[in-house]
Amino acid sequence: MSTTPPPRPLYRVSFLNQGKVYEVFVRKVHQDGLWGFVTLEDFVFGQRTERVIDPGEERLRDEFSGVRRVQVPMHAVFRIDEVAQEGIARIVSLEGSNVTPFPFVYPAGREPKK
Numbered sequence: 001m002s003t004t005p006p007p008r009p010l011y012r013v014s015f016l017n018q019g020k021v022y023e024v025f026v027r028k029v030h031q032d033g034l035w036g037f038v039t040l041e042d043f044v045f046g047q048r049t050e051r052v053i054d055p056g057e058e059r060l061r062d063e064f065s066g067v068r069r070v071q072v073p074m075h076a077v078f079r080i081d082e083v084a085q086e087g088i089a090r091i092v093s094l095e096g097s098n099v100t101p102f103p104f105v106y107p108a109g110r111e112p113k114k
Helices: 055-063
Strands: 010-017 020-031 037-044 069-073 077-083 090-093
Touching: 010 037, 010 069, 020 077, 055 090
Parallel strands: none
Antiparallel strands: 010 020, 010 077, 020 037, 020 090, 037 069
16 A cells, blocks of 8 residues: 655746736745735746746746745735646736736826726
């Protein structure tokens, strides 16, 4: 009888950060004691030994290196998926898109184009 432990869950989380959509892979997602925030822990990135390096994933790896935990405001989270295997972490720009995250506050004098 095999006693291999069940695989640890893996989540793909998409959230808004400074006008860009971040898509990252983490092992833990939960609501922490900080009300109104989702906590992301144990970031998972592709192996550095791969020949093809995605610059977006490399940027995210650098940005989150040494980070144990990130709190993201609940209203900035677009989606949380439990996945079977990791993919490529990426950053997607919203410029030129007709998608407006809710809520969005326009800085003074920068009203949306109509």
